[in-house]
Amino acid sequence: MTRIPSLFFATGAILALIGMAWGIQMSATHDHTLSPAHGHLNLIGFVAMSVFGTFYALCPRAAAARLALVHYALSLASVLVLVPGIVLAITGTTEALAKAGSVLAILSMAVFAYTALRNGVGAGD
Numbered sequence: 001m002t003r004i005p006s007l008f009f010a011t012g013a014i015l016a017l018i019g020m021a022w023g024i025q026m027s028a029t030h031d032h033t034l035s036p037a038h039g040h041l042n043l044i045g046f047v048a049m050s051v052f053g054t055f056y057a058l059c060p061r062a063a064a065a066r067l068a069l070v071h072y073a074l075s076l077a078s079v080l081v082l083v084p085g086i087v088l089a090i091t092g093t094t095e096a097l098a099k100a101g102s103v104l105a106i107l108s109m110a111v112f113a114y115t116a117l118r119n120g121v122g123a124g125d
């Protein structure tokens with residue numbers, strides 16, 4: 001499953017483009033109200049996705065496991081739920097989506113911790 005690193009990198013780049021455009025929009029309008037949502041989109045959507053993609057590129061054994069696809073789905077779902085959730089929390093609508101997104105984000109990181117501990121990186125991949 002060598003497409004796993006590409007999936008993480010391509011998704012991260014697309015989310016970064018959206019996050020950066022959002023940053024430019026915030027700068028242009030001088031309205032930074034939603035900056036925590038922008039920050040999380042860039043940090044979880046781009047930085048974390050890229051770190052995960054780098055790990056899977058370095059560890060083909062981990063990338064070949066079915067769990068890698070589950071990890072990708074969890075990571076993407078966490079961004080897609082958490083970022084709108086932060087917007088809804090800031091605007092006072094509801095905190096439910098942010099809470100659900102937080103759970104997905106921590107599950108994604110738990111899968112990464114398990115995968116990194118189980119496979120490691122280096123000889124024998």
Ligand code: HEM
Nearest residue numbers: 019020021023024026027032035036038039042043046047
């Ligand atoms: C075109 C690129 C970008 C622009 C124009 C931009 C713009 C902004 C603006 C206007 C703010 C609000 C600052 C404030 O209220 O003090 C902000 C906050 C932030 N940005 Fe960006 N940004 C960009 C890219 C990024 C990237 C690539 C990352 C992370 C990898 C990032 C992470 C953050 C974080 C963590 C915050 C603070 C969030 C918070 O207030 O809780 N930004 N950005």
